[in-house]
Amino acid sequence: MTTARELALNVLQSLETGKQRSDQILHRTLQHCELNRVDRALSTGLVNGVLRYRLQIDFIIGRFYHHNFEKAASVLKNILRLGVYQILFLNKVPDWAAVNECVKLARKYKGERLSKLVNGVLRKITPESVTLDEWLKNKTIEEQLSIQYSHPQWLVERWIEAFGREKTESILSYNNQFPLFGFRINRLKTSEEKLFADPALAVAHEPCSVDPFFLSKDFNSFEPAVTDGRLTVQNPTQGLACLLLNPAPGMTVVDLCAAPGGKATFIGELMQNRGRIIAVDRYEKKLSRIEAHAEALGITIIKTVAEDARSFVPEFRPDAILLDAPCSGTGVLGRRAELRWKLSPEMLLELRTLQAELLDHAAELLDEGGKLIYATCSIEAEENNLLIEAFLQRHSDFIAGPEGALLTLPGEQPGFDGGFCQRLLKQGKERDGESG
Numbered sequence: 001m002t003t004a005r006e007l008a009l010n011v012l013q014s015l016e017t018g019k020q021r022s023d024q025i026l027h028r029t030l031q032h033c034e035l036n037r038v039d040r041a042l043s044t045g046l047v048n049g050v051l052r053y054r055l056q057i058d059f060i061i062g063r064f065y066h067h068n069f070e071k072a073a074s075v076l077k078n079i080l081r082l083g084v085y086q087i088l089f090l091n092k093v094p095d096w097a098a099v100n101e102c103v104k105l106a107r108k109y110k111g112e113r114l115s116k117l118v119n120g121v122l123r124k125i126t127p128e129s130v131t132l133d134e135w136l137k138n139k140t141i142e143e144q145l146s147i148q149y150s151h152p153q154w155l156v157e158r159w160i161e162a163f164g165r166e167k168t169e170s171i172l173s174y175n176n177q178f179p180l181f182g183f184r185i186n187r188l189k190t191s192e193e194k195l196f197a198d199p200a201l202a203v204a205h206e207p208c209s210v211d212p213f214f215l216s217k218d219f220n221s222f223e224p225a226v227t228d229g230r231l232t233v234q235n236p237t238q239g240l241a242c243l244l245l246n247p248a249p250g251m252t253v254v255d256l257c258a259a260p261g262g263k264a265t266f267i268g269e270l271m272q273n274r275g276r277i278i279a280v281d282r283y284e285k286k287l288s289r290i291e292a293h294a295e296a297l298g299i300t301i302i303k304t305v306a307e308d309a310r311s312f313v314p315e316f317r318p319d320a321i322l323l324d325a326p327c328s329g330t331g332v333l334g335r336r337a338e339l340r341w342k343l344s345p346e347m348l349l350e351l352r353t354l355q356a357e358l359l360d361h362a363a364e365l366l367d368e369g370g371k372l373i374y375a376t377c378s379i380e381a382e383e384n385n386l387l388i389e390a391f392l393q394r395h396s397d398f399i400a401g402p403e404g405a406l407l408t409l410p411g412e413q414p415g416f417d418g419g420f421c422q423r424l425l426k427q428g429k430e431r432d433g434e435s436g
Contacts, residue, residue, distance in 0.1 A: 004039035005082060005101045008046035009109075012078040015051075015338055022047055022338050049089055050081045051337035052176050055150040056132075057084045063135065064124045076114060079105050083122040088130060099123060145169060149176060151340055155330070162381060167409060171379075171418070174411025175334040181219050182235035182415065183226075184262075185212040188269055188298050190230045201225060206415065210236040210243070215415040229296035234262045237331070237408045241375035241421035242266045244403060245320055249274035254318040256280050256309040256362060261290030263324055263375075268299035277302045280312050310361050320371040321362045325355045327376035327383050331410055331418020352382050359391050363398060366426045372398070375421040379409060384420040391424075398424050 002010075007029060014025050026047060030040055050057065061080050062069050069077070079102050086098035099122045107115035136144045142160065146153040149172035159168040183205075185192055192212065195201055205216040213236040216222065225231040242263050247253055249272045255264040258279035268277055279302050281287050287304035294302045305312065309323075328348055333340050355376075362372055374391075376383050385405055392398055401423030410418040 002033055002035075003101070004035055004042040005046065006105060006108075007033060007035065007043045008050070008082060009075070009078055009105055011043070011047045012050060012081070013075060016074045016078075021336060022051060023336075045090075046082055046085065048337060049085045050078070051341075053085060053089065053150045054081060054341065055152070056147055057081050057088075057150075059135075059147050060084060060088070060125065060130055060132070061121065063130075064121050073110065075109050076106065076118070079109070079118055080121060083118070084125055087122065087125055088127060095126065141165065145172060149173065151175070151333075152343070154345060155340065155343070158380070163409065170412075171410045175337075175340075177334065177411075178217070179334045179417075180206070180215040180217060180415040181222070181233060182208075182238075183214055183216065183222055184232040184234045184236075184239060184266060184269075185214070186230055186232060186269055186297050187212060188273055189228075195225065195230060198225075208236050208415070209413065210239055213239060227296070229298060232262060232265060232293070232297065234266070235332075235417045236415070237417045237419040238262055238377070239266055240406050240408070240419065241322060241324065241373050242270060244401075244406065244421050244423050245322055245371060245373045247271050247275070247320060251319040252276045252278075252316065253320045253322065254278045254280065254314055254365065255322045255324070256312070256358065257324050257326060258290060258304070259283065259286035261286075261293050263322060264290060264302055265294055265297055265299055267322070268294065268301055269297070271301065273299050273301055275301055278314055278318070279304045280307055280309050282306065282308055310357050312361075314365065317367045318365065318370065320373070321366060322373045322375065323358055323362050324375045325358055325383075327351055327355070327378040328380055329377050331377045331379045331408070331420075334410060334417065348380060348382055352387060355383060355387055356390065359387070360394070363391075363395050363426070368397075368426055368428055370426045371401075372424040372426065373421060374424065375419065377417065377419045379407065379418040379420065384422075388422050388424070397427055399427060401425050 011025050011029055015022055026044060061084060083098050083102035086093045087095050102122060103115050103119045106118040136147060142153055142157050146156045151172055159171060185195060203218050203221040205214050208214050222231055226233060247267050247270050252275060253267055255277060258264045259281040264277055264279045279290055284306050287306055290304055328343055328351055329336060329339050359374060366372060403423055405422040407420050408416055408418055
C-alpha cells in the first residue's frame, strides 16, 4: 500500500511537469488511496511544507550534498526535500523515522546506490548542524530574505522596492503560515445569528471586518453548511470587488472570467436573487461547477456561457461588468505555494497584454453610466494600478470611481489574502468635469 510519504512524493513529482495545482492533485490522489485521516494529514502537510520551504530546503541540502544538486533527478531531489522538511520542521516525526522512510523511497525509485546517498546526506542534517543565520550573514538582504522565507529573489526585490522591507517581510511571513479559511454567509438561506445558533457550528471562528464573512482554522465543522448552501468558502479579499460593484436587485451583470464562481454567486446573493447574471468562462466543466454551486446556494438568476471573454458579446447591454482577470496570483501565494516557483518576470508581461485586451473589450460592452469593476489576486503594480492608468489614457469615456482602488497586501489584515480591485465608470466620449 502507498504510504503517506510516497503519496506526497507522487504529488510533488506530478507538479514537476503538469500544470495542475497542488490542491487539485492532492484531492484527486487522496480520493483514490486507503490512508487513514492521520496519514492523509501528514501527506498534505508534507506537500505543502516542501512547496513553501523549497528554496530554503534546497539551500540547506546544497551544504551537505557533494554533487551538483540542481542536476540531480527530480525524484531524488523531492525525496531529500521530504526528508529535510521532516527533520527541520516537523517536531512530531523522529529524525530516524524520516531518514529511514526516505531511504526506502530512494531504494524503490532510484536503487540501492542512491538510497545510500540519501541516507548519508540526511543523517548529516540536524537542527544542530544547520546554522542558517551564519550561512546567510554575508549575503545581501534580498538574498537573505529570499532563502529565509523561501521566495524567488526577483519577487523579494520587487516587493522591497514597491512596499519597503518591513511590509515585504510581513508578506513573506504570511505566505508561509497555515492560511485561515474564509467563509461567506449566504443570507438567502440564513443569518449570522441563525448559523451560529446551530450547536454543530458553535466552534472557534474569528469575526471579519468585511460583512458577511468570517474566518476559521477549522473547515470540517463547517463543511455541512457549505454542502447545503448556507456557506461558501471564500477569502474576504475576494469579496471586496463584489461589494465595490454594489449591485442592486434587478440589475443585469456580466461576470467575465467567472470561474470558479465565488464572485458571481456573491453578486447573486447581494442582488437578493433578483435580476440577471451572465457568467462567462471558456471551459464547460468549470461552468458546470458554477451551476451546481449556485443551485446549492438557492441562486436561480445566473446563466452560464462558454465563450472567450475577449470576444463575448451579450444579447443586451449590462448595467455592470465584473472582470476578475487572469493574473500572476502573487496575492495568494500562501494558498498556492507552488505558484511562487512557476512565476517569472516574463509571465507578468504576457499577463498584462491579456489583461489589457480583456479590459478594452469589456469597456465596449457597456453603455454610458455603466460600471466596470476590474479585479485581480495580484499585488503587482503592472497588473493593477499601472494597467488602470494606461486603460484610462486609452478610454477617455471612463473615469475612476470616487472610491478609488483597493489594494490588500497578504496578511495586512489577519486572514486576508492579497488582491486588487478598481471601480470604473463609463461616461460620454466628452468628459463634462463631473466626478461620477
